[in-house]
Amino acid sequence: MTRWSAPLRHAAALLGAALGVCAGAGSAQAQAWQPTEDDQLLLELRSGAYKLGEPMRGYQTPAGVCIDFADLIQNLDLPVRLDKKSRRATGWLFAEDQRFVLDRDANTVQNVNVTRGIAANAIHDTPEGWCMDLGALSGWMGVRFKPDLGNLTVVLESDRKLPFLEAIERKSRAARLQPRSFDEFDLARLPQAQLPYKAWRAPSVDIQLQAQWSKAGGTKVQYEALAAGELLGMSYTARLAGEGLGRPDSLRVRAYRNDPAGELLGPLKATQVALGDVDLQRGNLTGQSAYGRGAVITNQPINRPARFGVTALRGTLPAGWDAELYRNGELRAFQADRGDGRYDFNDVELLFGDNEFEVVLYGPQGQIKRERSSVPVGQARVQAGQTLYWAGIAEEGRDLIDFTRSFADPQTGWRWGVGVEHGLSKRTSVGVEYQSLMLAGQRRQYLEAKVDHAFGPVLVGLSGAQQLGGGQAVRAEALGKLGPVRFNAQVLWVNGDFDSDLVRSTQRRDASLRLSSAIPLGSWRLPVEVGYRQSQLRNGASVNEWLLRTSAHLGRLSLAAELMQRSASGQTAGLALGDTGTKLNLIANTMIAGVRLRGSARLALTGPKRGLETAQVMAETRFARASTVRFGLDYDAQADRRELMLGVVHQFRKFAVRAEGRMDNRGNRGVNLTLAFSLGPDPVSGGIRLARERLAEEGQASIEVYRDENGDGIRQPGEEAVEGVTVEAGFRHTDKATNPDGRAVINGLTPYVPVLISIDAGTLPDPLLQPKGQGMVVVPRPGVAAKVQLPLAPTGEIEAILLGPDGEPRAGVPIELVDMAGQMLLQTRSDFDGYTLFDSVPYGQYRLRVHGPSAQILGVKPDIAGTLTLDRANASLRLGRLRLEAGPRAAQVAVQGAERP
Secondary structure, eight states: OOTTHHHHHHHHHHHHHHHHHHTTOOHHHHHTOOOOGGGEEEEEEEETTEEOSSOEEEEEETTEEEEEHHHHHHHHTOOEEEETTTTEEEEESSSTTSEEEEETTTTEEEETTEEEEOOTTSEEEETTEEEEEHHHHHHHHTSEEEEEGGGTEEEEEOSSOOHHHHHHHHHHHHHHTSOSSSSOOOGGGSOBOOOOOOSEEEEEEEEEEEEEEETTTEEEEEEEEEEEEEETTEEEEEEEEEETTSOOSEEEEEEEEEOTTOOBTGGGOBSEEEEEEEEOOOOSSSOOOOEEEEEEEEOSOTTOOSBTTEEEEEEEOOTTOEEEEEETTEEEEEEOOOSSSEEEEEEEEOOSBOOEEEEEEEOTTSOEEEEEEEOOBSSOSSOTTOEEEEEEEEEETOOSEESSOOOOOTTOOEEEEEEEEEESSSSEEEEEEEEEEEETTEEEEEEEEEEEEEETTEEEEEEEEEETTSOEEEEEEEEEEETTEEEEEEEEEEESSOOOSSSOTTEEEEEEEEEEEEEEETTEEEEEEEEEEEEEETTSOEEEEEEEEEEEEETTEEEEEEEEEEEEESSOTTSOGGGOEEEEEEEEEEEETTEEEEEEEEEESSSSSOEEEEEEEEEEEEEETTEEEEEEEEEETTTTEEEEEEEEEEEOSSOEEEEEEEEETTSOEEEEEEEEEEEEEOTTTSSEEEESSOTTTSEEEEEEEEEOTTOSSSOOTTOOBOOSOOEEETTEEOSSOOOTTSEEEEEEEOTTSOEEEEEOGGGOSOTTEEESSSOEEEOOBTTBEEEEEEEEEEEEEEEEEEEOTTSSBOOSOEEEEEETTSOEEEEEEOOTTSEEEEEEEESEEEEEEEOHHHHHHHTBOSBOSSOEEESSTTSEEEEEEEEOOBOHHHHHHHHHHHHOO
């Protein structure tokens, strides 16, 4: 709206009242109507909360309202050519197959293949051009144009999303993800939705049922269920798997609490506490990370790197799913279903700087799930003065409840450990830990110490370990960036009889160096990684490895290639000859003619057995809206196995079904039928809902949208729900708009990652209703729906003339409208004459202030006016002339200027 919007609305109301007297004229008068200046209108075109283009010229006619066709074409960006000389308009509306031809000489209008006549009052010739009746336009274009003369507006309504509205909404969503004030956008400063733990929350359960028949094994039925909920003030996950109707094979149960703020267990300030099936911390030289039944506690940040220079990414991988790992957008690894319900990307190298990881999971029913995490590397991992600790115990490889009574692996058993790290300064941290574990059937105990220090663009780590009753090991590592090149270097020395999960008993010395950069090729940059590693064994043998790695995005193709050359010299009797030679590893993901292809392969280019060693390929394509065909190939040269799979998947609204057949070169045949669905509480309608999404693995948000009549942000009795509003969380949206009770749900939120829940302003049914605030921040938990109330308030406007301390108008001053909690709602800059306008302001109490840094530069106090209240009685505040008060900055600047030589 412009600064003249309020006077224009009053004038329009008077004009509409006057014209209403004339509206009762007969048809003869309508035929004789001629445009006059008294009938002229200037109308804004709106759709929902969006203003479309510039004001359009129009007229009030005896039959209704008409608007200039050329103005409408420009505002909607329609590919329509208007030729006044030939008296024709040709082009298409909203889609290329929606052909539009208007021929005034033939008195016809054609839309697609439908031709109709033009009514007598559909088009009026005016000095501006063709003025089209809104009713006629609505019929021709398949949308609804409704005049609102009280607000000098034409409202565009449509039952489908129009292309230009989708473009506006995409831009609006992108803008909402940008900083919303002159300062940096910070989720921590926004209102937080509380999600307190409860003694009981009904769980969400992901269920997968599979019936199999094979030539060798006959018929069997398997099931897998993953549940997530809350019990006795803790979150829990439970995975039950088994075969047939008898005793289950295993039950994994994990009760835990995660708090990124570190407020668990009082003075312990823990971030994670877990009982049941847990993962243990790994060391630099001693114990590998392991899972089993036990307990852990730590105050370390969630998603912290496992150790210096590398990290591990683990999670749930249901049966039949595949996983891809990306680092900074580069495809790094591929992992198929391992049969244990987990994916495990271990020892993933870190780069100096930002490391943005994404694990993409592909389900057998066509699902795609993305799990993102970030690991920055550049300073010491522990802040100055901060002390981090961990402690844990677990029986490695054993589920909490094992129904199979399987033989216990003597290589494993109970392991435990404890560790402490302390930040000495911003750049230096030290740590010490103890671990006890079973290795080769014997218990081993270790003490380990480490120190990390940052030298400018280089982070250096030194760690040493003592095996009690054995030898020692020392590792030095460095991560850094020199110009455009990132590097990762490490050296390992082993003395005496030292043997652990991470240092083999055969090792004596190990050194490696990796360099990574990007080669500019015009406007494209090709990432390249080069590495060398040399290992000296205790028997005198030497192993050398060279590595060349690159990845690329070529259109829809994501490709990663790794060339590795391995050679050995000296006493090689203990080495497997198949491990030497040159090998090429390939990982690819692409879309060709509607077919999604992904897979991996390893080729031996030199050595005793050249050729393809292993390959896994999966192809998927849709043959109907909700149906997919899947083809798979699994090849292993060493095992002499070649297996083919062909499957069909259909996505029903509430569940998914997969049928597949398998055959291999050994004569094995098999058929599988899989049913997958989820059960969970229905936060919209109550009761239990059946869903296709995996509700137990992801977070959810239950939203209520209501009309906040008094603008206080608290729902009062009598404040009605708002139907038909879409709610968003980042780029996720509710599947359905709010129901008559104002309720909706968003699925698929990443657990323990804060996300802003807000209203999509493009879906508001009334442009005079606006969201009260920017939304609510939620920290989702798996299987649990966080409850969020989002108010919509009627709106008003605030206008003023801004004067400087000298009484003269001030132009270009950044002004913020803030609520009573100090949160910025809107921002603008004063015009050349000091005029300042805030329109579409939700009812409530606010203050005006000059942006902080600008107030210091201008030498004025930030606060401009006292509390301002917008409500039904005061929907339009005209504050008149507001004079800025001189602040201390002006005097300081003067003194500093006088002191300068």
